[in-house]
Amino acid sequence: MNRGLILIGIAFANAARGIRQASTTSLLAVLTIAVVLVLIGSAWLLVGNMASLLAEFGGELKLTAYLEGGLSEARQRELAERAGEEPGVLEVELVTREEALVRFERIAGSAELLEGLAENPLPPSLELTLAPAARTKSSIEALEATLATLPGIDELAHGQDWIEGYGRAIALVRGLALGLGCVLGLAALLIVANTIRLAVYARRDELDILALVGASRTFVRVPFLLEGTIQGLLGGLLALALLFGTYELLLPQLQYGLELVLGRAELGFFTKAQACLLVGAGALLGLLGSITAMVGWRSTS
Amino acid sequence: MTSAPGESPVRMYHVSKSYMAGQFALQDVSLEIRRGEFVFLTGSSGAGKTTLLELIFAAERPSEGQIVVLGRNVARLGAGGVPALRRRVGVVFQDFKLLDERTVEENVRLALDVVGTPRREARTRVFQLLKSVGLQHRRFHHPRSLSGGEQQRVALARALVNEPEILLADEPTGNLDPELTLGIMDLIASASTRGTTVIVATHDHSLIERYGKRVLRLEGGRIAEDIPATAGVERGVGA
Secondary structure, X not given: OOHHHXXXXXXXXXXXXXXXHOHHHHHHHHHHHHHHHHHHHHHHHHHXXXXXXXXXHHOOOEEEEEEOOOOOHHHHHHHXXXXXXXOOEEXXXXXXXXXXXXHHHHHHOOOHHHOOXXXXXXXXXXXXXXXXXXXXXXXXXHHHHHHHOOOOEXXXXXXXXXXXXXXXXXXXXXHHHHHHHHHHHHHHHHHHHHHHHHHHHHOXXXXXXXXXOOOOHHHXXXXXXXXXXXXXXXXXXXXXXXXXXXXXXXXXXXXXXXXXXXXXXXXXXXXXXXXXXXXXXXXXXXXXXXXHHHOXXXXXX | OOOOOOOOOEEEEEEEEEEEOOEEEEEEEEEEEOOOOEXXXXXXXXXXXXXXXXXXXXXXXXXXXXEEEOXXXXXXXXXXXXXXXXXOEEEEOOOOOOOOOOOXXXXXXXXXXXXXXXXXXXXXHHHHHHHHOOOHHHOOOOHHHOOHHHHHHHHHHHHHOOOOOEEEEEOOOOOOOHHHHHHHHHHHHHHHHOOOEEEEEOOOHHHHHHHXXXXXXXXXXXXXXXXXXXXXXXXXXXX
């Protein structure tokens, strides 16, 4: 068998032996990584779901341009085309006076309110669907300023001003999650590094003897790096399981609460790629912890 | 890399070792030890015996002078050079330095693992070596369950399993009863008869007299005497 493969096999066997021998410190490292990843994962899920809710509601954000009453149909279509060329406008729908009446009847239940009037008072309008990037207060204001200059447009209106506040809340939560993630990640790194340093210290006799019989630095260090990576991987898997369990447990209540407030709520867990990323982050944390622990270690032999 | 045939595996030129300014553990030591030679290092505690051995297996670097071991200048060995040198030098200590949580077989196999010896070959070699020291039946035992003499034989097997060109022993019988001492010394001496250069640090004069080998007596970090081997005193060797 190839000598390199034999050495890799020995490194894995030594790593497994190390985890078995220092089972308490190994368990501590796994739990530490799991706790940190649960916290980071929770913040990630919260931000992710808030962002998708925002995107969902943002899709309903439309800018309405009411047209002057006497415009010909050709002129109305021309204005619709012109508005569609504006940056940030995803789609333009022309709502004629007749269509506006139909909508009114649908909302009001009937057109009794308008029966006394000689003619349909509802103006034609353009309904502009905005691109996600243009769903901010400043973009909408810029678009309104441009459209207001077009002859034939009488009035501009947009609702859901709360979206702007919601966007700010998302940015705040995202920033907090990022900051918290960095702080927790660093704390976990130090804890894992110290845990592995304890394991190194507990096995210094073994390391000295290995050095004595001619083990290279790589031969001595790789099992510790593998140990850290395996512990990180296990911590990541444990965190994923805990997050999924909690998510499944709380989902009905959360959905009920959100439906009460927002009318509907489509909450989601991590995608497969995101779940792999979380577990991979655990492995990386363990590996970095091991590297930090091994820096400065020197055999006494 | 193997030193050239005929070249002495250990050469020291005006070597000094100081751990504190002005205090020398070894001072101006020059010597040459030939291939297959058996040498006793003797002297009182603190005379510099252990330091001299540590310089040979590159656990320490000289403060002054040059040491050439198996054709390599120890003072200039890089990070990769030390392990490569140690794979060619077996070392035995007074306190055995065995891992209690590993079996006898695993302890001996350590020296083969570090060079990536295939598992089957390693097991065969370990078995043969344990047989040669009379411990093949104890290979699955842990060191703690062995007597002092047996533990030292395991340590000796580990030192010899890679067929080293040099065997260093630092007070190898210091923790053993007199009746076990000769058994260990005979095993060490038998390595010398197979061509391994052997250096044994001891203050046991009865051993030195019994084996009649070359003696380097250290005193205050200097070589006070270099006594050549006595002819016709090979009776204890390999017995």
